[in-house]
Amino acid sequence: MKTLNTTYRNISIAIMGILLISTASSCKKFLDTQKQGVYRTDDYPYPGNSGPYDLYIYSAYNFLRDYNVHADGFVVATSIRSDDAEKGSTPSDGGADVISMDNFPVSSSSSRANSLWVAYYGLINRANTVMDKINNDPKIEATDQQKTAAAAEARFIRGYAYFMLVRLYGRVPLVDRLLSVEESNVPQSSPEQVYAFIEQDLQFAASNLPPSWPSAFVGRITSGAANGILAKVYLTQKKWAAAMQSANLVMTSGQYDLSTPYDKIFREDGENSKESVFEIQATASAEEKEKNGCQYTSIQGLRGQGNFNMGWGWNMPSAALEAAYEPNDPRKARTILYSSTTTTTNMSIYGEPLPIYPTILPNPKYNNKVYTSPSYRSKVSSNMGYWMNVRILRYADVVLMYAEAANEVGGADNISKAVAALNTVRKRARGTASGVLPDVVTTDQAVARTAIRQERRIELAMEHDRFFDIVRWGISGEAMAAAGKTAFSPSRDNLLPIPLVQIDLSKNVLTQNFGY
Structure with a gap:
């Protein structure tokens, strides 16, 4: 693929300059930035608890905030496409490209389908750059422990990017290293092959990442994040026992709980709380309103x-x-x-x-x-909210994954565990309100399944899981029809089209998904 050529191997000083961080104990988010050009790649210092590959790892973290990774296309493809959301705004806003994501079918020439493809492969390329530095750059002095730790972060990011790609497009090319131009036209792998690759990356990350980081690195990826995303990968494949086990590792880690009130989770002062398992870090100031944030x-x-x-x-x-x-x-x-x-x-x-x-x-x-908070809007002198983090994986999501997996494993004991986990989420949701959201009481697997699915819809509403959930549950057709999205066809629209521009660049090595 043309998007994976070796020009990415030489990361420019100008790009790297925006990634330099402050590690003072007062920092809230480890991606807070300094002025560009303070250091060169060959004299970048290693603050406490960071290491020789961090310059390249931060490039990948920084790209998580990219417009096409977790903003425009992400919102459109994961939420507006679902039965829980509409495009909004004025009828014509966004044009045919966005309207087709809402009302179907999506054109194979969709600019957003292509932007998402390019963006997630760009994220993969940054992760592969870290791996290349670990494996092939003798100028970087590092211990085996530092190499393993850096590889764990890189492989988490790569595994997450592929998880997004396989759910969006199905068959996608697997690229596990930096490629030369001659090697870059890679054919698609089957979803089964992609999922196996994702599992390997996330299992490595879960085994080698720390459970937490010092306060200067709040938001950096942990073993809990790796096990949480891995649980979702297993759940998507209906590997119920494995999903239950991975979710349970998060739940018994001692790092997370449901103590943060639901109302507070999404406020600025709820960022990186005990609810947060994987959260994209963003920041803004009166001097830099957008560059270090996310749209x-x-x-x-x-x-x-x-x-x-x-x-x-x-x-x-x-x-x-x-x-x-x-x-x-x-x-x-x-x-x-x-x-x-x-x-x-x-x-x-x-x-x-x-x-x-x-x-x-x-x-x-x-x-x-x-x-957004009016105090933050005043402090930053902006209404646009670039400082808001993006919640990718919350603890309640992990608890509900555990509940779903335990219920599907079956047996009286597991169904009981599933219902108990479900009710912890409902208890937090009702707070001090009386007479609402009573505990679910059932020993019937089908009844529990319906209740867990309903709880996922409500607890995680507008948080970008709904479309993927109804697809993996096999109910996308009926759910979309019930929401009035009658042009939706599961056999075609469960996946986005492979972008036509990518097929053309590959000289037809890439092939189109069914129905497009």
């Missing part, structure tokens, strides 16, 4: 004027999601933000009266989980 939040922010001009207004919660909540579930208000009407003044989670929007946006709904 994830502003894409979904309120589309308005003045103080309430917070973004594009994309990823609107659907009527189907709205109707799925149990009566008085507190999570609904924390997930769905309603603008004011001519008769009702609605308030933000910070007590701000929300405006009435024009008739072209009649009573729009927004993803309330990305609503």
Whole structure:
């Protein structure tokens, strides 16, 4: 593939300059940056608990915040495509490229399908650069322990990128090293081969990453993150016993719990809490409003004027999601933000009266989980939320994966464990509210399965799991039809098209998915 040529091998000083970090104990996120050009690649110092490969590892971490990795295309492909969300904004905003992701079918010429492909292979390339430095650069002095630790981080990032690719596209090329131009036209591997590769990467990462990092490196990948993503990889393949075991390793690690109130998880002061298993770090300041952050939040922010001009207004919660909540579930208000009407003044989670929007946006709904604090907006002198972290894997997700896997393994004891785990999530969700979200009481596997699936939908609403869940459960067709997305065809639309531009660049070595 043309996107994987060796120009990536020589990382420019200009690019690397933005990755230099401050490790002072007061740092909140380890990707806080200094000015460009302070160090060269040959004299970069190794602060406490960092190492000789960190310059290259940070390149991969930095790219996790890229516009095409965890912002535009990510939101469109994982959430707007699902039954829980609509595109939002004005009817024509985003054009045919985004509208087709919402209403189907997606064109093989879709720029977002191609951008996602290129971005995730770019992330893989950065991980492979770390591996290349470990294996082939004699100028870098490192102990075996440092090499193993660096490889664990790189292989986690590579495994995660391939997990995204295989769920989005199915058959994709496997590239486990930096390639020359002559080698770069790689044919697709089967999903089974890709999943086996992902498992190997994540198993290595889980075995060699620490359970936690010093405070200067908050947000850096841990063994818990590796086991948590590995549990999801197993769950996707219906490897129930393995998924149950991996999730249990996270749950018994002592690093995470459900103590963070649901309302707080998604606030700025809820970042990197005991709920956080894998969270993309972002930061902003009055001096640097965007460069060190992620556009994830502003894409979904309120589309308005003045103080309430917070973004594009994309990823609107659907009527189907709205109707799925149990009566008085507190999570609904924390997930769905309603603008004011001519008769009702609605308030933000910070007590701000929300405006009435024009008739072209009649009573729009927004993803309330990305609503930003007015104090942060004031401090950064921006409404666009580039400082907000992206929650990729939460502890509640791990608990619900454990519940699902235990229930599918079956047997009275495992079904009991599944229901007990499910109820811990419901207990946290109801908080101090009485008479809502009662414990699920059942010994029936089918009843428990329905309850666990419902809980995943509500607990993780608007957090980018729903589409992948309904696909792996085999219910995507009925779920999308129930949400009014009647042009959706599971045999075609469970996967995105292989981007036509990539097929052309490969001279037809790459082949198209069914139905496109």
